[in-house]
Amino acid sequence: MAEKELLSLIDTARIPEHVAIIMDGNGRWAKKQGYLRIFGHKQGVNTVRNVVETAAQLGVKYLTLYAFSTENWNRPKIEVNALMELLVESIRKETPRLMENGIKLETIGNMESLPSGCNKTLQETVETTKNNQKMTLILALSYSGRWDIIEAVRKIAASVKAGELEPEAIDEKVLNAALNTARYPNPDLLIRTSGEQRISNFLLWEIAYSEIHFTPVLWPEFTSVDFYRAIIDYQSRERRFGKTSEQFLNPA
Numbered sequence: 001m002a003e004k005e006l007l008s009l010i011d012t013a014r015i016p017e018h019v020a021i022i023m024d025g026n027g028r029w030a031k032k033q034g035y036l037r038i039f040g041h042k043q044g045v046n047t048v049r050n051v052v053e054t055a056a057q058l059g060v061k062y063l064t065l066y067a068f069s070t071e072n073w074n075r076p077k078i079e080v081n082a083l084m085e086l087l088v089e090s091i092r093k094e095t096p097r098l099m100e101n102g103i104k105l106e107t108i109g110n111m112e113s114l115p116s117g118c119n120k121t122l123q124e125t126v127e128t129t130k131n132n133q134k135m136t137l138i139l140a141l142s143y144s145g146r147w148d149i150i151e152a153v154r155k156i157a158a159s160v161k162a163g164e165l166e167p168e169a170i171d172e173k174v175l176n177a178a179l180n181t182a183r184y185p186n187p188d189l190l191i192r193t194s195g196e197q198r199i200s201n202f203l204l205w206e207i208a209y210s211e212i213h214f215t216p217v218l219w220p221e222f223t224s225v226d227f228y229r230a231i232i233d234y235q236s237r238e239r240r241f242g243k244t245s246e247q248f249l250n251p252a
């Protein structure tokens with residue numbers, strides 16, 4: 001189906017407020033063309049640019065991208081270094097475009113574990129873009145869902161130890177507030193590319209009720225059309241949050 005036709009199938013009144021993406025398949029895409037893995041990551045940056053702009057144009061308010069997981073530190077050093085360099089270079093180069101498009105950059109993850117130059121560039125762009133209103137782009141860097149939950153539990157335990165919080169007062173709200181993602185709504189839609197059907201330690205707590213869209217398309221080949229397809233798939237689902245259809249359609 002042509003891009004325009006697909007776009008016309010999207011209900012603009014029901015755009016997911018928060019979309020999270022596991023960008024997978026850069027390495028396989030590069031290998032397929034006989035290139036080094038880093039070439040796939042470079043191509044992946046072009047997809048990031050396009051998807052960020054497509055999401056903002058559709059009216060998505062939060063877009064979270066899994067750019068580097070806690071487990072990615074175990075990749076060969078040469079690939080880790082190349083990814084960090086690519087990240088710094090891309091953020092620097094793309095900041096003017098983020099400004100033009102009204103996009104605010106934020107990060108989640110263990111930022112202190114990133115090379116200091118990388119962290120500095122990110123913080124500069126976070127500062128430069130902080131008043132932008134159209135969409136918030138959240139990069140998950142040195143992030144994993146379990147890492148964030150453990151960090152949150154540590155903070156909560158410290159409050160209990162200090163006598164500021166009773167153990168009985170710990171509920172979902174308290175845990176939510178201690179997470180890196182505290183200031184964002186939970187993702188409505190999670191997309192994973194490349195045909196893998198796993199969560200891979202991404203937003204474990206936050207995706208409890210997210211709709212999940214898996215696509216076989218490798219991240220460097222993921223286009224606006226694939227993004228529209230994911231939104232259309234999302235809009236075809238009935239989100240009941242544990243209730244029955246009847247309860248949901250006719251609330252008491």
Ligand code: FPP
Pocket residue numbers: 023024025026027028029037041044045048065066067068069072086087090091139194
């Ligand atoms: C997964 O593909 C991709 C990553 C681990 C890195 C994603 C990073 C980028 C697209 C660049 C980041 C830049 C910005 C500006 C956010 P893979 O290498 O795991 O693919 P494979 O499973 O085929 O090996």
